[in-house]
Structure formats: structure tokens, C-alpha cells
Amino acid sequence: MVVSEGMGLRRVHEGRWVVSRAWIRELTGASSSTVERWYAQRGVQPEGRRHPEVVLTVGRTHYFDQQAVEAFWAAWQEEVGTGRLGAAGRKPGDGHGGYSADRSQRDQAVGVALAALREEGGPRRGLAARLAREHGGVVRSWQRAVAEARALYEAETTGTAPEGL
Incomplete structure (x- = not known):
């Protein structure tokens, strides 16, 4: 027996409700890539927080046991504490690396x-990578910090105020 609901989001398979990834996105508020990542990384997640396996495939649409998906989401919320994810669980920002919650860390x-x-008397190739090794963090974040610091350094050495300050 097949009962479809809303563009193939849910159906009955072997007497139980199964749901598609689109249904999971609606439930969680997660993006398509987040839902796909949960499934792809299910093998490395703790058992209680592991995305369920595919129960049924119709065409190119995978369906998962609805009860298992709801249990997965409840465990995820309890452990990670996100409620609805909104924008894939990322920190809010301006899209240019200016995260208000992390600004004190960026300033540091x-x-x-x-x-x-x-100390080095000016910019040197590989400075961001060296700072990442010495202080931790990712090179890209240090590249941004070095770029800001370079503007300040150049303003100090030329006696002009950096743009935007």
C-alpha cells in the first residue's frame, strides 16, 4: 500500500510511515547539504545520534523510517541543543568573517x-600559517587577522589611518 503525502514527503511502506529527506528538512530546518552530511557521516556518529538507514528507494528518492528519524532528531537536539537549525547551525555573521560573538577573539x-x-619588520610570506601552528586555529582565520593587522601596521609606519577605522 502506498499513501503519498505532499509531493512524496511521506508514504506508508510495510505498515509504517517512511519519510523523505525533504520531510526531514522541514522537520529540522536543516539545509539539504546538512541532511546529506548527517546521512554520509552516520558511521562516525554515536549510536544514539546516528542518522537512520534508507528503508525504501523510489526512483531517486530515499525514504527513512519516520519513528527512527524523529528519535534521531530528538537525540540530536538533546545532545547538540539546537532546536531548529535555521542556517545549518552556523554562527551568524556578515558573510565577510565579521562574527559579532567572535569579535573579541578576532581582535586578540x-x-x-x-x-x-x-617583530619581523613587516609582512612575511607564511606568517598566517606560522601563527596557526603556534597559536592554534585554522590558517584562513589567521590570514584574515594578518590582513587586518597589516593594514594597521602600514598605517603605523606611514602615519595614516587605515581605511574603515
Whole structure:
């Protein structure tokens, strides 16, 4: 017996409700890529927080046991504490690396990078990678901090105010 509901989001298979990834996105508020990542990484997740296996495939649409999906989502919310994910669980920001919650950390990193620029007498290739190794974090974040610090350093050495400050 097949009972479809809303564009193939849900159906009955072997006497139980099964749901598609689109239904899971509606339930969780997660993006398509997040739902796909949960499924792809199910083998490395703890058993209680593991995305359910595919129960049925119709065409190219995979369906999962609805009760298992709801249990997975409840465990995820309890452990991760996100409620609805909104924008894939990412921190809010301006899209240019300016995260308000992390601004104090960014300012600290810019201070470290500025001190390194002063010590070395100016920009050097590989500075961001070196700072990432010495202080932790990812190179891309240090590249942003070094770029801000470089503007400050150049303003110090030329006696002009950096743009935007």
C-alpha cells in the first residue's frame, strides 16, 4: 500500500510511515547539504545520534523510517541543543568573517599578528600559517587577522589611518 503525502514527503511502506529527506528538512530546518552530511557521516556518529538507514528507494528518492528519524532528531537536539537549525547551525555573521560573538577573539588574533609584523619588520610570506601552528586555529582565520593587522601596521609606519577605522 502506498499513501503519498505532499509531493512524496511521506508514504506508508510495510505498515509504517517512511519519510523523505525533504520531510526531514522541514522537520529540522536543516539545509539539504546538512541532511546529506548527517546521512554520509552516520558511521562516525554515536549510536544514539546516528542518522537512520534508507528503508525504501523510489526512483531517486530515499525514504527513512519516520519513528527512527524523529528519535534521531530528538537525540540530536538533546545532545547538540539546537532546536531548529535555521542556517545549518552556523554562527551568524556578515558573510565577510565579521562574527559579532567572535569579535573579541578576532581582535586578540589581530593583536598577535600585529606584534609579529612589528617583530619581523613587516609582512612575511607564511606568517598566517606560522601563527596557526603556534597559536592554534585554522590558517584562513589567521590570514584574515594578518590582513587586518597589516593594514594597521602600514598605517603605523606611514602615519595614516587605515581605511574603515
